[in-house]
Amino acid sequence: MQYLHTMVRVKDIDASLRFYCDLLGLKEVRRKESEKGRFTLIFLAAPDDEERSAQLTAPELELTYNWDPEEYTGGRNFGHLAYRVDDIYALCQKFQDNGVTINRPPRDGHMAFVKSPDGISIELLQKGDALPPQEPWASMENSGSW
Ligand SMILES: C[C@@H](O)C(=O)SC[C@H](NC(=O)CC[C@H](N)C(=O)O)C(=O)NCC(=O)O
Numbered sequence: 001m002q003y004l005h006t007m008v009r010v011k012d013i014d015a016s017l018r019f020y021c022d023l024l025g026l027k028e029v030r031r032k033e034s035e036k037g038r039f040t041l042i043f044l045a046a047p048d049d050e051e052r053s054a055q056l057t058a059p060e061l062e063l064t065y066n067w068d069p070e071e072y073t074g075g076r077n078f079g080h081l082a083y084r085v086d087d088i089y090a091l092c093q094k095f096q097d098n099g100v101t102i103n104r105p106p107r108d109g110h111m112a113f114v115k116s117p118d119g120i121s122i123e124l125l126q127k128g129d130a131l132p133p134q135e136p137w138a139s140m141e142n143s144g145s146w
């Protein structure tokens with residue numbers, strides 16, 4: 001058995017692709033439109049996993065966009081999506097510069113949390129050892145509940 005993907009429903013494709021691709025760095029590897037079902041599926045993979053996506057053997061994120069508006073509430077049982085990143089400070093600065101709240105700042109150079117436009121929590125974990133503390137992150141307060 002192999003893990004394939006996590007699916008999240010999104011309200012705005014452009015806002016979601018700006019967050020997951022332009023900012024987080026994921027790559028769109030496949031897209032499916034269903035006229036009958038009135039939905040769009042967009043599959044995203046991390047750059048290091050992109051090559052395996054062609055063989056459908058990479059872990060992916062499946063964005064589901066329903067053409068007819070729906071309310072997506074509840075889901076407290078869903079926790080977060082986690083990605084290992086090359087430079088947690090640089091990535092958080094990029095998020096912050098583009099208007100994304102850093103819910104849990106990377107003050108320890110190891111872990112940070114942001115949220116997608118749909119409120120999906122994204123855990124960022126520094127590749128390798130934690131980076132040395134950096135201002136202003138070291139002094140930032142959480143804006144989440146971490
Ligand atoms: C392609 C494969 O990875 C799928 O997940 S298709 C599953 C299918 N998705 C949809 O029908 C999308 C539109 C639907 N209105 C929805 O919001 O899910 C499906 O069976 N979805 C049901 C589910 O619970 O995921």
Ligand code: NI
Nearest residue numbers: 005006007062
């Ligand atoms: Ni699926």
